[in-house]
Amino acid sequence: MYELIPAAEAPELDAEAGERFREEWPEFIFHDAGVTPYRERRVEYFPDWEFYLVAEDRRPIAGCWGVPIAWDGTVADLPGGFTDSLARAVNSYEENVVPNTFVLMAAAVRSDEQGQGHAGRVITAVRDHAVARGLGQVIAPVRPTLKSRYPLTPIETFMTWTRPDGLPLDPWLRTHVRLGATLLAPAPASQTMTGTVEDWEEWTNMPFPSTGTYTIPDGLTTLQIDREANTGTYIEPNIWLRHA
Template sequence: MSTHPAAPDGLTVTTLAERPELVGPLWAMPDNWPVFVPHDPVGALLMHRVRDELPEYVLVATDAEGAVVARGFSVPFALRAEGRGQLPDRGWDQVLTWAFADRAAGLAPDTVSAIEITIVPGMQGKGLSGRMLAAMRDNARARGFREVVAPVRPSAKHLEPATPMSAYAYRVRESDGLPADPWLRVHVRAGAVIDKVAPASMTVSGSLEQWRTWTGLAFDTAGPVEVPGALVPVRCEPEGGYAVYVEPNVWMRHAL
């Protein structure tokens, strides 16, 4: 049975466990992620394991013709395990690590974390991200969980990389008091609250030559480099021959 039955527009959202034949199209789905993001070592190591080992936590949306138009990855983990209790400052990287460490240790999960919701180019701005978020919440609730958390990558933050995330995340619209950022606003409209900023949610390091290849930029001057798609500047260290991107995210909590 589908997680969300077909809507009037023909969109159907199911888990990958229910539609394993969609694993190829889901994995090959085009997206707009910045070119450097797949070089986060934690994601490179563990995202395929979410696909392969936790298909019941992977959502896939198909249109009326059966084409994959969106995907959503989530993971169960033990937030309240000994030594934890708080959402981690290392955000996305840490929660992925915890999820698979917990599986290896046989630790019972108590929380589900969103990991990714991606919409194919051309379908963005049509409310599909909100529908995928709703399906992710419903899927977690159906599996007995009482909370979904999300290390959110604000969708418009890349337009102002110099603004501290601690200021950006809490900016609201005068008209309705909702977050100024569109993706944070979707979460709040779904019932989420901001917990805190995860200052080091994802880390991508590489040689200067790697960063030049990824971005087409010179990377020849010490200090911050603004890179298209990056939420904050990349730190360039020419004397050391490397550059590092440390991405902040915003932890959102959804009570179910």
């Protein structure tokens, strides 16, 4: 009923997929300046590591992408998070380092198809594909969706919160754990988004009248505004998971 296909083989789906999957993320997530130097090279070097999950009518249901890296399996050798994973993948490729690990960087299900198990389908399919391609380790810097309700709570604390059944309190972490993943470590500075005060007011649809610390819609932590310097800085925390 559903098929995982490389995005490079279905360019006719790019426009719809880009629109439908982008709506699941806050605007500020697309403004990590640390990603910019690697974005085009990632697309050039790893075209086979971006996927769509499509229905029988070729409608894109879910999408995901990732990068191959070399990782020695220890917490100490984990990348710093999302941006550092991208940098390691690109730099390692250029240095001819042989990868052994697939980093699942992002996954999304279109809003009108959520709640039907598609996230599990696409994660499982990509994980199995990576292992079949010789990348025996699969890890992910996960953005816990429920964390935005607790922006003042350290990510190290949030990742320990569980329900009475022992599963993570966060639903996105639960999805991964039910697929066999284990929580590895916090990534307190997975991404850094910066912009002018005007940028942040546009991205969040909030005014920031004075210098200070603000909670923002969909923010996993707080935003620091400096009116004199005309800057806003947000450092996004993630949680590292390892899939069996």
